[in-house]
Amino acid sequence: MLERYLHPFEAGRGLQEQLRERLLNAILDGAMPPSEAMPSSRKLSELLKISRNTVVLVYEHLVQDGYLIPSDRRGYFINEKFLHQQLNVSLRASSQKLFDRPDHAPDWGRRMQTESAQMRAIIKPRNxxxxxxxxxxxxxxxDEQTAVRWRDCARIAAMGAHMRCWVDDQVTLDDPLLVEQIIARVLPKRGIKAGPEEILVTIGTQNSLYMLAQLLGRPGLIMGLEDPGYVDARNIFGLSGCDLRPLRIDGQGLVVDKQLDGCDMLFCTPSHQSPTGVTMPVYRRMELLASARERDFLVIEDDYESEQNYLGSNHPALKSFDDSGRVIYLGSLTKNLLPGLRLGFIAADPELIHELRALRRYIYRHPPSNNQRTLALFLSMGHYDxxxxxxxxxxxxxxxxxxxxxxxxxxxxxxxxxxxxxxxxxxxxxxxxxxxxxxxxxxxxxxxxxxxxxxxxxxxxxxxxxxxxxxxxxxxxxxxxxxxxxxxxxxxxxxxxxxxxxx
The missing domain is CATH 3.90.1150.10 (Aspartate Aminotransferase, domain 1)
Known part of the structure; x- marks a missing residue:
């Protein structure tokens, strides 16, 4: 039965990692009887056409982790007692259906206050x-060059003083080196000046929007959204109970006119309007800020793809013109770098950042500190630019x-x-x-x-x-x-x- 777990190895992944993964799957699925020895290192290496040393190292690691027991002259055996302790289930019962829905299951539809899964959202095929x-x-x-440099920074982050900065639970704090790099290297390109008390690191723009919706949104609040616009912003503020108002756009982005009357807050993407990609000119940005002051509304600026303007000079961010604290700036640090990393930030009035930091503590405390430090090093070494x-x-x-x-x-x-x-x-x-x-x-x-x-x-x-x-x-x-x-x-x-x- 073991053979069906030993399919060809994938390119780009370590042999030890893949062999360990497959042997563990076979052990946990009960494919190997505990009474029988695992295949010898020589036999397995010949079967898989890999080095015998690779097999020996994997076996030794599984022994160290408690999954296998070595026996002189007999080989390696499955540590059934250990598995029972870890899984609290016999290997022989691995086919048992543990999650059959009982008749007394809760009525989730009656209990749920929102139905996020029913909202219209962009669906992208996984394949x-x-x-x-x-x-x-x-x-x-x-981008292999970027991946290599990221790995180098991750290695450095795992050493010495850098490691001491992220092994502890930081509770509400962000990596000071990353905040420093955002202030010194990221925001100046958008014309924005900010202090550490005006920055909060998040796990991406959707997370930033969700926290803002939790803190500022409420039933009855009129939230203006570009139409067409960013779907996730629409759904996130809809979940908070806001009254969503579609706002017309044209070839220069959000139209600043009487349609903004009555808005308490609005979300816009001036650099590259989402999804049309048009850019709001400077004069209209100034009109929008004047309108925000006159009509007393807040502006959430998603600086969407600002770093990808290759056909002309970048306009300064809307936030750079803001002298009233009404603009809440959202930036992504990894969307166009390594999208799976999920790191971004909010730049806003210190009072708002203080409350957002307190709210974030009760959601996930802070983004993973090791990733924050790795990104900080990536920025400081010029790799990001x-x-x-x-x-x-x-x-x-x-x-x-x-x-x-x-x-x-x-x-x-x-x-x-x-x-x-x-x-x-x-x-x-x-x-x-x-x-x-x-x-x-x-x-x-x-x-x-x-x-x-x-x-x-x-x-x-x-x-x-x-x-x-x-x-x-x-x-x-x-x-x-x-x-x-x-x-x-x-x-x-x-x-x-x-x-x-x-x-």
Whole structure:
């Protein structure tokens, strides 16, 4: 039975790690009888075509961890007593259904105060890498140079004085070196000056929004949201009971006019409007701040993709013009670096940060301190800036490729998001059904994202979709757009044939 656990090794992962993982799975699943010895190191190394030393090391580690017991001249045996103590279940009962739902199970529907799972949210396929042409937003191409430098920083963070900074529970505090780097190296690029008392490290923008919604949101509060806009912001403030008001945008972002009357707070993405990618000019940013003072509302600024402006100079952040403390600035530190790390920050008035820090304590205390220190070192050594430069150059090339390909193969489409970023917002002809197009292009290995989910109102146009190009290889962009164009024309042919078919 052991053989079915010993499938081929994966590239890019250590052999010891993978062998240990597979042997443990076999042991915990009861594939090896405790009365029988494990395969000898020689036999297992020959079977797997790996070094015998690798097998011996893995066996010795499993002995040290209590899973195996060595026996002179007989080999290694499963430590059944240890497993019983750890799992409190016999290996022979591993097939027992431990989680059958009993008749007296609680009625969760009656008890739950919110139904987050029922909210309209963006769904991204977990198997997106299996698509040949993944035009998916929010993912990046693997950058081996960045990964190597991150590993170096993680190694340094695990040594000496650096390690002493993160082994203890910091309760409410952030890594002082990371806060220092945010103040000295990140915020100045956006024109923002801040002190340590104005910074809170979070585990990403969604977490920042959730804490703000918990602290500032309430039933009856009028929350203005760009329409189309950022779906997670809409859902997060909806969960807090806020009255959500859709706010019109145009080719320069959020429109500042009478539609802001009555808003208590609003969320906006001035640098690259989410999802259209348009940039709010400086004059309109000044109008928005003046409106906030006159109408007495707060502004949450998500500085979405500001570091990816490769087609012109960056406008200073809205927060940089704020002299009233009304702007709450959200920044991501890892979205375009290593998205799985989930680190960001809030820059805001000290009184608000003080309350957010107290609230964060009761949610998760603080983001993992080892990751904070590793990122601080990554910033201090200049690796973050080097990565950003490489990424801007890479995305600029991709933007030119995808823009030319769309103009050539989908001339009926209009695109926005021309000031940089990692995606294009595509508007088709009124008869376009983006979901139907998505199904057609998927058959050709193309992944696109329909855009109706980004609209707040009941009337959600179906003729928009988003093309992310951060994760797709440059040489695959034009072939992917060619396939998209073919599906587009196939759908148009189907639409023209449908009225005749129905007669």
């Amino acid at each position: 997106w890498r299996e698509y040949r042409y993944p035009f998916i937003y929010g993912q990046v191409e693997a 080097a990565h950003a430069r490489r990424q801007r150059d890479r995305l600029a090339r991709k933007w030119r490729l995808i823009s030319r390909a769309l103009a050539k193969h989908l001339p009926d489409c209009h695109t926005s998001g021309m000031a940089g970023g990692s995606s294009l917002w595509v508007t088709g002809t009124p008869e376009l059904d983006a979901w139907r197009l998505q199904r057609l292009v998927a058959k050709r290995g193309v992944l696109i994202e329909p855009g109706d989910i980004h609209f707040l109102g009941s009337e959600r146009p179906q003729y928009h979709f988003r093309l992310g190009f951060g994760a797709i290889a440059e040489e695959l962009i034009e072939p992917g757009i060619v396939a998209l164009g073919e599906a587009w024309r196939e759908m148009q042919g189907q639409l023209q044939a449908e009225p005749a078919t129905s007669m």
